[in-house]
Amino acid sequence: MVRKLTERLMSFLSDQSEAPLLTDEDEIEYCLSCSHKLIESELYQIYRVCPSCRFHHNLTAREHIDAIIDEGSFREFNKAIISTGSLSFSSRPPQRKKLAREQRLTGLTEAVVTGKCLIGGQAAIILSLDFRFVSGSLGGIVGEKVALAFERATRTKLPVIAFITSGRTIVKENIMSTMQMAKVTFAINDLASKGLPYVAILGNPTTGHIYSSLARPADIIIAEPQALLGLAPLKGQLSDQDHIDVNNTYTSSAYMSRGMVDRIEDRENIRNLLSVFLRIASSTMRPKRTSNSKKDNIAELSQSNQAGHLGLNGQTLEELWPQSWNAVGISRSSDRPTSLDHIKRGFTNFIELHGDRLYGDDPSIVAGLGFIGNNAIGIIGHEKGHELTAWQRRGGRTMPEGYRKAQRLMSLAGKLRLPLITLIDTPGPYYGRESEERGIGDSIASTMSLMAQYPAPTIAAVIGEGGSEGALALGIADRVMMLENARYSITIPVSAAETLHSDLPKEEIYTEPLTLTARECRELGIIDVIIREPVDGAGRHPDEASVYLTGGLQHELNILLKRNSYRLPRNRYRKYRKIGEYSSYFKIAVAAEASQLQGFVTRGVRLMRKRRRAGKISQKPDKSS
Template identity: 40%
Template sequence: MKNLGELVSFLLRSTSDTDEISDPDDPAICFACDADLSNNPTYESLRVCLDCGFHYNLPARERIQLLIDNGTFHETNRSLTAAQNPDLSEEPSYSERLAHAREKTGLSEAVITGTGELDGIRTAILALDLGFLGGSMGIVVGEKVSRLFEHAQRKKLPTIAIVSSGGARIQEGILSLMQMAKTTSAAKGFEAKGLPLITVTANPTTGQVFASFANLADIIIAEPGSLVGFAPLRIAQRASEESKDLNESHTAETHLIRGNLDRIVHRDKQKQTLAAFLRLLAPQPKKKSSTEKLVRPNFAFQTTPTEGRRLEIARHPNRPTSEQYIKTIFTYFEPIHGDRISGIDPTLIAGLGYLAGKPVAVIATQRNRQSTMPTSADGRLSPTAIRQAQRIMRLAGKFRLPLISLIDTPGLDQSLHAEEEGLGAAIAETLSLMIGLSTPTIAAIVGEGGSEAALCLGLADRVLMHEFGIFSPVSPESAAGVLYRDSERAEDIASSLKITASDCLNLEIIEEIVPEPADGAHTNHTEAASLLRESLIRNLAEIDGSPIKRLVKARERKFRRIGNNISFIRPDQILRSGLERQVRNIRKKLPQR
């Protein structure tokens, strides 16, 4: 593909503050790679170059036709227009520009709104049309978008927003700016009803639409190579002190790396992806699963390995990773990326999927057991990873999706960079968020549960732990280094730390020990996943359907009472006990009568 900066400069022209696309209806040669587009079936059906994958602009009505099932779309507020338009001294006048845009696109305004079925799922949908004054948001667009959110809220419909907008409708002055407030207010009311909003960003997506309702979506996906960013390209370049290539700032791919998008999806896969997310976030009623009849087995350790051997098994290089467990245990797993703030950390896998036919949210720590670096490379959680987890927790709470955490991490990334990114605050926020989460939660320690990293993902209604797993406040090596000045004595101190599954069960920190294949999960990945899956299904069946308030209260009480089996003595009791002892000693010295 050509340099994207040169490509967009060619496509965009600065005739006004609303960029318009110079995109011929039927170009013979691809703008991006110079490929011949004549007789190209992919281009004819999807407006996508078969050679380089460049996604050309699609009119709003064609976008809706690609996504909504035939014969099900009902447009709303089709003829809505403003009774009076501003009279600015420009040539051509604003009224003439509107008339030209209506004639060119066949639309009354820059957005189409309506309802229809997407793969059989009833949904509300809006699509901005870049050909209508650059897809800019003026008074009418803001009103139509807000009315759609309100309609979807009344009818309890999920909503899809297809966004392609090149700038502000400055001809409408301050009222154009205020549409950001209007649409955000409507989107907020929609969100409060626990309904899903999914945004699809196309080329380009900038300005007021991008910085209002489009970025409030639960899931944001983008088309490959699309221009994405708040400030229009030329303004961003003008305001930047350093010169940056467009590929480093304004592309969908860059926004994905920085955690601002969930997925980049080719146009021919968008309907399938949107349907998958809609089913997960707005699931259809299902019959009760027979998994509720499962009986909790009586666990007995197969062997009693030494503490050193337990550490070896928990950290075995061939032990199944969380990614392997996800592939085996959950079906139709849809990954979700980024923290919507700063980036993506591959240490944390997050997404939505099905467990025994039930939609669930999944958080899993992923570690590279071959790494020797004490950073995120070996599974240590960074602030970015923790914020990714927070995002999935909030999604789970909003949509009442049971949350499953798979924990295998040596601890936190304690680098200077992590401190600068707000490590302590991220941990505290996650602890608070998870303990009060309004949905059933299950955490499973599937290897090493290291310190605060494991704890902040493990404050669940049910905490499970693999037979040879460990849950430690600090690594045994670190503890031995502090107490004995000798990290080689890790095995000596491990028993005192109470880090084994049986220790945690006796201390009521966990609810269940999950058996492993003989000699550890690394010996048989399939069997290990099957045993874990059975335990997850059974525990979910036991807590799913419980009143949420009761579940949260029970969770709070559970963690409040941990350690209460230890006797506590008040200072006055210590003083009284000391005085009584002294009195007894004095009496012994006195002559007997």
């Protein structure tokens, strides 16, 4: 199946001037991937998706737009900009006949359609490439229309949504086609400098100049299932002597496993996903009225569960809880609610993003955008998993790509000026050779630097275990909260004990946990707020624990939103500058030492007086003699 699909794609991507064009009247009777009959399928008629194997066939540029926008809201612009022929610096005449033929058969003047629209009531600039027109390549006019669309978005302060399908570079335009990459890059950078988001949806295929210049710089990259991606994937296959498995190398699922794609979404789910994201991006930092009563918090939590959360491929976020959760009392720390459990219960419309855009996607870090109450926020959390998922997430031990994924979310949320909430629950970073080779130290240091300089309010909550530098990387915040039974650990107990008692046999080492309780952390000034837990612990009553956590987060967030955002980084520095210099614990220790010293001096003075009196008595003459 993969080889057959590859052969078809190669025929699409080849530079043959007489290649047949698919028109709107052409109907594919059988699926290109599994040969399933499509004519009677409603899913195929609407979305061009095979109901059997879920293969996504190509949509035209206008079909892409119509599938996601509010009906009747699209207004096209720059339609009059058209090509009159290929630019050529050789004696070969421009292929005007072929261009006119493609314009006639596709109904388009160029390979891209640009305009303004509404998605879920939110305004956006949209552009859509059409693979039928010169394989959606980045020619001179395409580059001009794309740049004009980004410039209009920058002027009108609107986000950009791009549907991208592209197969090859226009060789006949030579350097003029390549230079469009620079033009598009400048336009995208200008949009980013104004704090405006850009989302790219990659169809099948997305390759060539378009992939490296228009697709990769997007803030969020969404790919359709089984889409062929890459700069020149088929050229790589032809140049290698060994057979390359395209399905495991160049498809969207392979790119997502390597951290290059944020999400893989079926075509019918993209509209809802974009609608939620645009609502988050359009949110302001105005304080919202929230209730502090437990009754209202439980009501909000119930609405949250009904609203659902967007997981991978549109699925709801479901951690694999033990089957006996409600039947057997659970008190072990490993069964405490994790970050995903709290997100599921206390946050709404959570959009999880994946990958570090460099190496991979670490499942021990969960990152995304969502709402807490009425406030749009960025969310990052350590994720330990439960019985069936803990081994995949390494018990919450984070690799360098996990911290880089967190940095990506910080950059996006900071760009949108969204408050940031981090949920800390990790025994520490992953220690190992591969972690060191991929730069664990640098990733932790750069993550702490971003947290320290974050331009909007930040709140960190220790919900389970806070393990040394692995926790601190996400723990530098304006307000730090801690669940009542959570612990902040200095280092791994066994490793610390072996270091402190290296002269003793290993079996005689006393491994007392080197941890700090929530109360001790507050006395030292490490945290600001202790969040109460249910009587029997968060493990037995996860819903109630999430109510307390969500209520505390909302209360602190509303306080921070009323403050001047420009002063937050400076105030954050002053807060951490004082740790270790002055704190309630430090004052108590100094007072205790002063009291001991005063008692010692007092006892010494009394002893001296007593001895002096004894000496005077012994010096007096005996009257009897």
